[in-house]
Amino acid sequence: MFIRINPHLLLLQGSKGGRIPYANSLLIQDEITAIIDTGADVEDLERVAEEFSPDLVINTHFHIDHSRGNYFFPKAKILAHEWDAHVMGSQERFIAATGLTGLEDEYFGKFYPRGLKPYEVEGSLKDGDLLDFGATKLRVLHTPGHTPGHLALYHEEEEILFAGDIDLTSFGPWYGNPDADIDEFRESIKKVRDLKPRLVLSGHLEPVSENITERFNLYLDVLEKRDEQLLELLKEPKTMEEIVDAKLIYRKHPEPVAVYRRFEELMLVKHLKELENRGLLTKEEEYYRAC
Numbered sequence: 001m002f003i004r005i006n007p008h009l010l011l012l013q014g015s016k017g018g019r020i021p022y023a024n025s026l027l028i029q030d031e032i033t034a035i036i037d038t039g040a041d042v043e044d045l046e047r048v049a050e051e052f053s054p055d056l057v058i059n060t061h062f063h064i065d066h067s068r069g070n071y072f073f074p075k076a077k078i079l080a081h082e083w084d085a086h087v088m089g090s091q092e093r094f095i096a097a098t099g100l101t102g103l104e105d106e107y108f109g110k111f112y113p114r115g116l117k118p119y120e121v122e123g124s125l126k127d128g129d130l131l132d133f134g135a136t137k138l139r140v141l142h143t144p145g146h147t148p149g150h151l152a153l154y155h156e157e158e159e160i161l162f163a164g165d166i167d168l169t170s171f172g173p174w175y176g177n178p179d180a181d182i183d184e185f186r187e188s189i190k191k192v193r194d195l196k197p198r199l200v201l202s203g204h205l206e207p208v209s210e211n212i213t214e215r216f217n218l219y220l221d222v223l224e225k226r227d228e229q230l231l232e233l234l235k236e237p238k239t240m241e242e243i244v245d246a247k248l249i250y251r252k253h254p255e256p257v258a259v260y261r262r263f264e265e266l267m268l269v270k271h272l273k274e275l276e277n278r279g280l281l282t283k284e285e286e287y288y289r290a291c
Contacts, residue, residue: 023065060080131153230271
């Protein structure tokens, strides 16, 4: 589905409102044509390729739901942050960065049957870069946490933020890869919140134009609520397997169950380490317990 944002910006909203395994894309129609993320519906990406032939593909991060459609634009130059660009260039590095080594067939087989294709990123982006497409100019914001190289892009003149996977969904922040970082994610949320954008576009939600500061604060609060739930659970000692069984983050583990359990564990480990560093829990042998 196409949603006109302004004369030069067109949001390609993925199926299910852009929910996984889809994502939203943003088309820039200007002197230079570009598409930000390529996780929208195949039919919409095909139309963009045929009618607009983008000069640039910009990936906010390496995740396959944001980069799987890069192959529709073989003549376009791909840009990303250097960390994610390195991951995107190799299937082996991509799988390792997801934390799904040994489970790749289950994950990609269910959600992305076309498989995983490496991409050569020809240009790197860094915080503060200004991308000039003509009438449209976007400021690059390095917003690590979801991935180390995650980017957001800001239309300063019109106060429009494309926030990538700082997505304001009710699920909350997602940091289920080995190199994702809760503290960095927290600071990145504050960074984009404090811009006070007029409109927020993201990878997995409809455009947000009301109560934006409150929405960012609610999104941040999810991190604290997860800490509280974990400490409540650990009033009695639990093993890592038992903590994952409690489904504090996902609430349910659908098929492929092993993949969701892996993501749950990767996120929980970060909370446990942070709470241990704060002196709020201890670990004795394989058991965690709140202090």
